[in-house]
Amino acid sequence: MVHYIALPYTPTLVLVLLALLIPVQLFLGGFESLLRYQVFLFWPAILVAGFLLLMPLVHADFGNLLPLWPSSWGAIMDSCKRVMDLLTGLLLLFVYFPLIHRYSQEKISSRSVLIAGLGVIFFNSLNVLVALSVLGPFETSSLQWPILEAIRIQKLPSLFLERLDLVFFLPVLIAVSSAVNLYAFGAYHVLSQYNGGVRSKLGMGLYFFTIILLATLPDTLDHILLWYNWAFYVVEGLSLFLLPVLWWKNVLFLQKTENVS
Amino acid sequence: MKKKIGILLICLLVCLSLTGCWDAVELQKRAVVLMIGIDQNEAGQGVIVSLQLARPQKFAPSSKGDTGSDSQNIVVVSRSGVEVTDAIRQIQLAIDRKLFFGHVHGLVIQESLARHGLLSIMDPLLQSRTVPREAWLFVSHHSAREVLKQTPALDAIPSTYLANFFENRLFFKRPYEVTLGGFHQRFATPGIEPIAVWLDVEDKALSAPKIQGLAAFLGDKFVGKLNPSQSLGWEFIVNQFPRSPLTFSCASDQPNRFVIDIRNVKSVIRVSAYQMGVPQMWVRVELHGYVEGGNYILQQDQHELQVLKQRIAEELQSMVQTSLTQCQQTLETDILGTGLFVYRHNPHMWHGDKEWYTMFHRMKTSVHTEVHLDFLQTYRPISL
Numbered sequence: 090m091v092h093y094i095a096l097p098y099t100p101t102l103v104l105v106l107l108a109l110l111i112p113v114q115l116f117l118g119g120f121e122s123l124l125r126y127q128v129f130l131f132w133p134a135i136l137v138a139g140f141l142l143l144m145p146l147v148h149a150d151f152g153n154l155l156p157l158w159p160s161s162w163g164a165i166m167d168s169c170k171r172v173m174d175l176l177t178g179l180l181l182l183f184v185y186f187p188l189i190h191r192y193s194q195e196k197i198s199s200r201s202v203l204i205a206g207l208g209v210i211f212f213n214s215l216n217v218l219v220a221l222s223v224l225g226p227f228e229t230s231s232l233q234w235p236i237l238e239a240i241r242i243q244k245l246p247s248l249f250l251e252r253l254d255l256v257f258f259l260p261v262l263i264a265v266s267s268a269v270n271l272y273a274f275g276a277y278h279v280l281s282q283y284n285g286g287v288r289s290k291l292g293m294g295l296y297f298f299t300i301i302l303l304a305t306l307p308d309t310l311d312h313i314l315l316w317y318n319w320a321f322y323v324v325e326g327l328s329l330f331l332l333p334v335l336w337w338k339n340v341l342f343l344q345k346t347e348n349v350s
Numbered sequence: 351m352k353k354k355i356g357i358l359l360i361c362l363l364v365c366l367s368l369t370g371c372w373d374a375v376e377l378q379k380r381a382v383v384l385m386i387g388i389d390q391n392e393a394g395q396g397v398i399v400s401l402q403l404a405r406p407q408k409f410a411p412s413s414k415g416d417t418g419s420d421s422q423n424i425v426v427v428s429r430s431g432v433e434v435t436d437a438i439r440q441i442q443l444a445i446d447r448k449l450f451f452g453h454v455h456g457l458v459i460q461e462s463l464a465r466h467g468l469l470s471i472m473d474p475l476l477q478s479r480t481v482p483r484e485a486w487l488f489v490s491h492h493s494a495r496e497v498l499k500q501t502p503a504l505d506a507i508p509s510t511y512l513a514n515f516f517e518n519r520l521f522f523k524r525p526y527e528v529t530l531g532g533f534h535q536r537f538a539t540p541g542i543e544p545i546a547v548w549l550d551v552e553d554k555a556l557s558a559p560k561i562q563g564l565a566a567f568l569g570d571k572f573v574g575k576l577n578p579s580q581s582l583g584w585e586f587i588v589n590q591f592p593r594s595p596l597t598f599s600c601a602s603d604q605p606n607r608f609v610i611d612i613r614n615v616k617s618v619i620r621v622s623a624y625q626m627g628v629p630q631m632w633v634r635v636e637l638h639g640y641v642e643g644g645n646y647i648l649q650q651d652q653h654e655l656q657v658l659k660q661r662i663a664e665e666l667q668s669m670v671q672t673s674l675t676q677c678q679q680t681l682e683t684d685i686l687g688t689g690l691f692v693y694r695h696n697p698h699m700w701h702g703d704k705e706w707y708t709m710f711h712r713m714k715t716s717v718h719t720e721v722h723l724d725f726l727q728t729y730r731p732i733s734l
Binding site: 110148152155156158160224225227228231238241242244 | 364482483484517524526529531534535538539540693694695697
């Protein structure tokens with residue numbers, strides 16, 4: 090997206106190195122630094138994104154949302170399968186299942202997760218509404234980045250600001266960097282556990298080295314994605330198989346501790 | 351202390367790799383493209399691409415009052431090629447500066463080339479983002495190169511002159527529809543055909559190209575134009591008329607005219623169920639405006655207002671009907687979006703563009719106009 094919207098000639102390695110500068114600073118400060126980064130940038134990102142998403146709706150043609158009733162249910166079912174591939178799929182169960190299971194004990198965090206989930210659904214729905222109502226379903230489905238194009242054609246009065254798609258890119262970057270930081274911290278944390286706290290920098294180095302390798306070695310990411318998809322399905326299948334096993338093991342452990350007490 | 355110095359050095363090193371400076375190109379090394387023109391090669395094969403390039407040093411006001419060709423603030427370079435990107439490459443090899451397409455405002459295509467189809471021309475330009483989706487699309491009766499050579503007296507930047515017509519909403523309320531993106535959107539959507547702006551004669555007083563109506567397409571092929579009166583009817587039908595004054599004639603056989611400042615035009619299209627395999631189209635146009643003046647207006651009373659309303663309703667009906675006839679019978683292209691209405695509101699009746707066009711030219715139309723007027727003149731009428 091960076092190459093598409095702003096910097097078509099900047100090498101990917103330079104962009105990756107710049108993107109890694111944020112995790113480098115945050116890892117050394119611990120998980121709290123990560124959270125402070127997220128909290129600090131939350132409201133600016135939300136306000137800018139919200140304003141730029143609501144602006145196109147003023148002149149949008151809501152007739153583009155018609156017909157509301159689908160003409161082909163087969164196409165809808167096929168799209169649902171693709172959505173599962175787009176998101177983390179059934180692995181989301183691992184995230185939500187403990188929260189649902191321990192809802193009575195973890196009410197505050199469960200509520201926060203629920204509000205966050207609703208917020209994500211709201212903004213994604215707003216994205217879809219803006220793209221469909223401004224560009225229409227046929228143009229939207231043919232564009233690579235329809236929401237960027239829908240915002241790019243908007244004009245502020247007296248040309249106060251011209252490249253609104255670049256302004257919209259800022260909250261997108263914040264969201265992407267937040268997600269990257271979380272995944273990176275997870276990987277760093279896991280690697281550090283095996284190396285011990287003293288040699289945690291080795292884990293960080295290993296993580297960065299892997300990222301730089303992935304950014305420099307392959308000509309395209311198509312082969313990497315092909316292997317990643319297969320690995321993902323295998324892990325998903327194994328995890329789903331292990332889920333009832335882990336649950337049963339947990340039940341047995343609780344029974345054992347109750348018997349002991 | 352050493353740690354602080356180390357951090358400072360790292361920050362300085364990082365600044366050197368800032369992407370804002372990474373692939374910066376000085377203005378003196380750029381050839382800024384303002385407009386692109388594409389003509390058919392006279393030999394019949396390939397195209398001739400003309401680029402209107404800016405001469406930034408000539409945009410600054412000069413105290414000496416330059417005259418002659420050297421005072422022009424643009425230069426037009428043309429080359430032929432097998433297709434558009436090939437011709438652009440030929441132009442790049444012919445000049446010493448790197449072509450920069452970030453300021454392209456418009457794309458002008460010659461009529462004879464547009465008749466063969468625009469998609470093969472536009473597609474490489476859009477895919478590579480050479481021309482932005484929000485650039486205005488023009489079809490010219492004359493050579494596109496001649497259009498690009500004109501330097502309007504009113505604006506230092508020729509491309510801005512044409513772009514201002516749409517950015518100031520002088521012609522259309524929703525000008526996006528005559529951009530490249532709007533063209534592609536209408537092309538991709540069923541039941542509606544693309545349009546572009548039609549450039550014809552040169553306005554010699556302003557030394558600028560003159561907008562003479564709309565260019566209508568069937569698919570991506572140019573099929574004909576709508577003259578200014580027909581274009582006006584189209585604007586009324588599809589809710590594109592901007593807030594602006596408009597003159598109406600007092601009677602069809604009289605030269606006297608009066609002016610109405612049109613505040614708002616609302617129109618509704620309905621396509622009812624097919625009767626005997628023929629769709630019925632009903633158009634209702636509602637106009638709100640103020641009476642501004644004219645030597646025809648002698649009184650400011652309700653009777654006069656009714657007469658004016660009647661006159662406007664008749665002329666409005668005539669304009670709308672003329673536009674409908676031109677689209678339906680002459681050009682046989684649905685640039686009004688009646689097919690799109692059927693697709694949206696009666697999807698079970700929609701069986702594709704091919705089937706729609708077997709019925710479109712036979713579609714029965716009825717037009718109903720409603721006019722709401724009020725007086726808003728500076729002076730009371732003086733009875734002579």
